[in-house]
Amino acid sequence: MSQKTSDSSTMPIHWEYAHAPESTDHVQYEKQYGLFIDGAFTHYDPSKSFDSLNPATGELLYQCTQADEKDVDAAVKAARKAYEDHWGSIKGSTRGKYLYRIARMLQERAREFAVLESLDGGKPIRESRDIDIPLAAAYFFYYAGWADKLAYAFPAKKVTPLGVCGQIIPWNFPLLMLAWKIAPALACGNTVVLKPAETTSLTALKFCELLQDIGLPNGVVNLITGPGQTGEYLVNHDGIDKIAFTGSTGVGKKIQQSIAGRNIKSTLELGGKGAYIIFEDASLNEAVEGIVNAIFFNQGHVCCAGSRLLVQEGVADRVIELLKQRMATLIVGDPLDKNTDVGAINSQNQLNTIQRYVDIGLEEGAECFQCEGNIPSSGFYFRPTLLTKVSQSSTVVQEEIFGPVLTVQTFRTTQEAIDKANNTPYGLANGIWTDKGSKIFHVGSQLRSGVVWSNTYNKFDPTSPFGGYKESGKGREGGVQGLAPYVHLESNVEAEA
Numbered sequence: 001m002s003q004k005t006s007d008s009s010t011m012p013i014h015w016e017y018a019h020a021p022e023s024t025d026h027v028q029y030e031k032q033y034g035l036f037i038d039g040a041f042t043h044y045d046p047s048k049s050f051d052s053l054n055p056a057t058g059e060l061l062y063q064c065t066q067a068d069e070k071d072v073d074a075a076v077k078a079a080r081k082a083y084e085d086h087w088g089s090i091k092g093s094t095r096g097k098y099l100y101r102i103a104r105m106l107q108e109r110a111r112e113f114a115v116l117e118s119l120d121g122g123k124p125i126r127e128s129r130d131i132d133i134p135l136a137a138a139y140f141f142y143y144a145g146w147a148d149k150l151a152y153a154f155p156a157k158k159v160t161p162l163g164v165c166g167q168i169i170p171w172n173f174p175l176l177m178l179a180w181k182i183a184p185a186l187a188c189g190n191t192v193v194l195k196p197a198e199t200t201s202l203t204a205l206k207f208c209e210l211l212q213d214i215g216l217p218n219g220v221v222n223l224i225t226g227p228g229q230t231g232e233y234l235v236n237h238d239g240i241d242k243i244a245f246t247g248s249t250g251v252g253k254k255i256q257q258s259i260a261g262r263n264i265k266s267t268l269e270l271g272g273k274g275a276y277i278i279f280e281d282a283s284l285n286e287a288v289e290g291i292v293n294a295i296f297f298n299q300g301h302v303c304c305a306g307s308r309l310l311v312q313e314g315v316a317d318r319v320i321e322l323l324k325q326r327m328a329t330l331i332v333g334d335p336l337d338k339n340t341d342v343g344a345i346n347s348q349n350q351l352n353t354i355q356r357y358v359d360i361g362l363e364e365g366a367e368c369f370q371c372e373g374n375i376p377s378s379g380f381y382f383r384p385t386l387l388t389k390v391s392q393s394s395t396v397v398q399e400e401i402f403g404p405v406l407t408v409q410t411f412r413t414t415q416e417a418i419d420k421a422n423n424t425p426y427g428l429a430n431g432i433w434t435d436k437g438s439k440i441f442h443v444g445s446q447l448r449s450g451v452v453w454s455n456t457y458n459k460f461d462p463t464s465p466f467g468g469y470k471e472s473g474k475g476r477e478g479g480v481q482g483l484a485p486y487v488h489l490e491s492n493v494e495a496e497a
Helices: 069-087 092-108 110-121 125-146 174-187 202-214 228-236 249-259 284-300 313-327 348-363 414-422 437-444
Strands: 002-004 014-016 049-054 059-065 157-161 164-168 191-195 221-223 242-246 265-269 275-278 308-312 367-370 385-388 405-411 429-433 451-454 487-491
Touching: 049 110, 059 202, 069 164, 069 191, 069 221, 069 228, 092 110, 092 125, 092 174, 092 202, 110 125, 110 174, 110 202, 125 174, 164 174, 164 228, 174 191, 174 202, 174 242, 191 228, 202 221, 228 249, 242 249, 249 265, 275 284, 275 414, 284 313, 284 405, 284 429, 308 313, 308 414, 313 385, 313 405, 348 367, 348 385, 348 405, 405 414, 414 437, 429 437, 437 451
Parallel strands: 164 191, 164 242, 191 221, 242 265, 275 308, 275 429, 308 405, 385 405, 429 451
Antiparallel strands: 002 014, 049 059, 157 487, 367 385
């Protein structure tokens, strides 16, 4: 770290951090990948391949095979065979042992998976290393413990698995979302066909190599890569018993329409527009740190991001001043640099979307503040952005931007804060900052969202359920509640007697 001083002794000292890149010497991955079906990788097919870019540079990272309808059918049939031959009927304790092995292997290979996640997705290595990978392992550990205890999770019920689960995950938390989907499904005795996002398939593909290493029976987990069309093939396949989807509300609605009238379960974890409510009695410095975590974590690529700041009028000017000062210290740059606070936007398409929303905000009268400093000249980057002077009807307040963009509104009374927080189509997560416990319970009980954080934000734990209301989806993932979407429950007459 080098020191820069000004000519005047009264001017503040500014620091520049030396480049601190994470080593990639321990990381190995293929340049071309096939599909993972029935325990083995298929041959890479250049005639139906697609590219995946490194968002930090815009350069080619690897190529995948785009699964067509025939490939999806093969994956579903492999999953069905594995379910009927052994996985659906083996002891829960045996399933638990496999899940424990997965969790331990994720821990042992944490450095490798963290680097791959940052290379593929653009998120800072500190986040991949300290949050994504440890949490993914924790979810497998947690559901490994439930694999032989389902009778205790659902007392007086006969518990049976569903069968074959089709699972579609997004690009913002590739390995963590994989863990959220696969761990409970396998613990309950189901088999899986998983489709990762087309821009972030790398850690899912490496995860399949891990499954081979631990000896997971063939066909229990199958991986198909490709764009939205591949996901449609999976959703519409008549051989699946459950659909689990995390992604945009628009796609979620299409999935709901596709499965209407079919006897399959579904969980849909969709978009969000979280409100971050700061009351005048809050600890403002801590609250500002919370704002940074709520909206700039993972470049704002978080469905539950606190993207709407609601601050009480008496402290609004002070909060905005503190926030601008804190934003000025954020480092935007190379995701593999340990100093980086805000990494690369996942794709050129998403970068264009974020810019389009900011432009709309300015056209509708918003004022824009962006942190200064250098950003890389290549790759996909967007400066952390603050939009003030917005109204409740502003497009940037009502629609999900999915980037490092925060809108600011003020309120006078507690009821006004509650009304504004609830006045969006979404209902996934909100946050409350106050030193009054009674206010937390009063406000929290009236916020129509699946998650309410108090004096913190973006805290996740395998034991806690996660999900939304309204256009943020249906169903819960995580916790005991996350088991229910993966089982059939019938009244157990013997237990009741």
